Amino acid sequence: MTRALVLTGPGEAEVQEVEPPVAAPGEVVVDVERAGVCGTDVELFTGHMSYLSTGRSRYPLRPGHEWCGRVTAAGEGVDPAWLGRRVTGDTMLGCGHCARCRAGRHHVCAELAEIGISRGRPGALAEQVALPVTALHRLPDTVDPALGALVEPGGNALRAVRGAALDPGERLLVLGTGTIGLLAALFARAQGVEVHLMGRDDEGLRLAADLGFTGAWTRASLPALPWHAVIDASNAPGLPALALDLVEPAGRLVYIGLARSPSTLDTRDLVLKDVTAVGILGGSAGLAGAIAAYADGSVDARPLVAATVGLADTAGVLAGRRPGGAGPKIHIDPRR
Numbered sequence: 658m659t660r661a662l663v664l665t666g667p668g669e670a671e672v673q674e675v676e677p678p679v680a681a682p683g684e685v686v687v688d689v690e691r692a693g694v695c696g697t698d699v700e701l702f703t704g705h706m707s708y709l710s711t712g713r714s715r716y717p718l719r720p721g722h723e724w725c726g727r728v729t730a731a732g733e734g735v736d737p738a739w740l741g742r743r744v745t746g747d748t749m750l751g752c753g754h755c756a757r758c759r760a761g762r763h764h765v766c767a768e769l770a771e772i773g774i775s776r777g778r779p780g781a782l783a784e785q786v787a788l789p790v791t792a793l794h795r796l797p798d799t800v801d802p803a804l805g806a807l808v809e810p811g812g813n814a815l816r817a818v819r820g821a822a823l824d825p826g827e828r829l830l831v832l833g834t835g836t837i838g839l840l841a842a843l844f845a846r847a848q849g850v851e852v853h854l855m856g857r858d859d860e861g862l863r864l865a866a867d868l869g870f871t872g873a874w875t876r877a878s879l880p881a882l883p884w885h886a887v888i889d890a891s892n893a894p895g896l897p898a899l900a901l902d903l904v905e906p907a908g909r910l911v912y913i914g915l916a917r918s919p920s921t922l923d924t925r926d927l928v929l930k931d932v933t934a935v936g937i938l939g940g941s942a943g944l945a946g947a948i949a950a951y952a953d954g955s956v957d958a959r960p961l962v963a964a965t966v967g968l969a970d971t972a973g974v975l976a977g978r979r980p981g982g983a984g985p986k987i988h989i990d991p992r993r
Contacts, residue, residue, distance in 0.1 A: 658674040658676065659674070659675060659676075659677040659678075659784045660673070660783065660784050660968055660991065661675045661719050661779070662721070662782040662783060663675070663717050664702055664717060664718045664719070665717050666704075666716050667702075667703060668702065668703060668976070670702055670971070670972040672968050672969055672971070675719075678779065678785050679730075679732075680730040680731055680735070680787060681732050681787070682732045682734050683732060683733070683734050683789055683790060684735070684787050684788060684789050685728045685730060685731050685732065685735055685739055685787065685789075685790050685793065686728070686731075686786070687727065687729065687746070687781075687785065687787070687788070688726050688729045688784065689721075689724055689726040689783060689786055689991050690726045690727065690802040690806075691725055691726075691802035691803060691806040691988050691989070692721045692723060692724040692780075692782050692783075692806055692988065692989045693723030693724070693806045693807065693986055693987070693988050693989070694782075694986070694987045694988075694989065695722065695723055695810070696892070697720075697722070698721065698722075698782070698975060701714060701718060701774070702972075705917065708774065708775055713775045713776065714775050715777075719773065719780050720773045721780030721782030721783065722771065722773040722774060722780055722809060723781075723808075723809040723810055724745060724746070724780075724786065724805075724806055724809075725800075725802055725805025725806050725808065726745075727741065727742065727743050727744070728740055728741060728742050728744055729741075731790070732790075735790045736790075739793065742795055742796075743796040743805070744793045744794060744795055745793075745794050745806075745808045745809065745944070745948075746792040746793050747792040747941050747944060748771050748773070748774070748809055748939065748941075749771060749939050750769065750770045750778065750788070751763025751764070751766030751768065755768070761942075763941065764938060764941045764942075772788060772792075782968070782971055782991070784968075784991045794945060794948060796808075796948065797952045799951075799952045799953075799954075800951050800952050801959075803959045803962050804951040804957075804958060807840070807951070807958045807959075807962075807986070808940075808944055808947050808951070809940050809944070810836050810837060810840055810940065810986075811840050811844070811943070811944075811947030811950070811956070812941065812943030812944040812947045813913060813937065813940035813943065814840035814841040814843075814890075814913075814943070814947075815840075815841075815940070815943035815946050815947050816937050816939075816940060816942055817888050817913045817937050818841050818844045818845045818848065818850075818888070820888075820909070820937055821845070821909050821911050821935075822886070822909055823845070823886050824849075824850075825848065825849030825850065826849060826850075827850060827885040827886070828883065828884055828885050829842075829852050829853065829885065829886050829887070830854070830884040830886075830887045830888070830900075830903060831852065831853070831854045831855070831888045831890055832854075832855050832887065832890060832891050832893075832896050832900060832914075833855075833856070833889065833890035833891035833893075833896075833914055834861050834862060834864065834865050834873075834985075835890065835891075835985045836961055836985045836986050837890040837913060837914070838854060838891070839864065839868065839958075840956075840958055840961070841890055841913075842854055842868075843868070843958060844950065846870075847950060847956050851872075852870060853870070853874065853882075853884075854870055854872065854873050855874050855875065855876060855879055856873065856874075857875070858875060862874070862875070864960070864961075864983050864984060864985075867960065867983075868960060876899075883905045884903050884904050884908065885904075885908050885909075886904065886911065887900040887903055887904045887909075887910055887911070888900075888913065889910070889911070889912050889913065890914045891914045891916075892914050892915060892917070893914075894916035894917075894918045894921075895920070896914070896920075897922050898920065898921060898923070900912075901922050901923075901926055901927060901930070902926070907931045908930075908932055909935065910934040911934075911935045911937060912935070912937070913936075960984060961985060961986045962984050962988050963980070963981035963983060963984035963987055964979075964980040964981025964982065964984075964988070965987075966980055966987065966989060966990070966993070967989070967990060967991075968989055968990075968991045968993065969993075971989050974987050974989075
């Protein structure tokens, strides 16, 4: 048997002894070194995740999609060279056969399964996880477990920065100072972009300042500068419209945050300002780039991790008990 966190109903989670995963044909089993707790995991725990109402996700559910570990078993058809390698993996598992998958857009496959989120695919808040070998990404030795478990959110953030399509020296405003907002700021800065962030209050901006961002503002203090692109990495329903109001004409908007209630904006402003708006779902196309940036040291995301705790502490974290420092991310070491 192996241990895994199981969500049994809204607000109910416990560590259970479960049958260990088996490496099916084309799949591997990974011993998990580190896993991150994401806002999606919290929504699955509280019952607020929309997938629960549509039936795409259902209890009992085993969450966890930000992770790294070591391959310990390989199924039929898998190159045995994967055994023993440190890896992370893509959350998004497409069917592999449809036109979207064949075009490299498996993250929007109509039959998409998401590890630890949807269609019953067990996640990595566990001692072991199984997944297709095609979803694996090898981790260099310079990417430690903390960085390895930040690859998935890093891939999302890097895709947002690519969506902003800025040249070095141009100015980016990031709305939100959670994990994705701070990661986007780090990746953009590494590319020579002038980065500013807007948070809710001075306390929320403290980590941004500690990371060396001098342009860290609240809405009240935000200067009237030309913002060549704006990334909305918040969960506030009013900020998508604010992003459109703030961005320069002919600039770019990137929407990666999701609010619980609908956001509205005036598309007349979008047209009359000749603004390009980009939506980002998933980190699939950004995972390799995130690994490369972590490996070469151009982005160090480890200060975002407030604490690393054991699997038995995960339910408390999901319920809002946050140990450690000021970082937005809590990591789980399932071996504890």
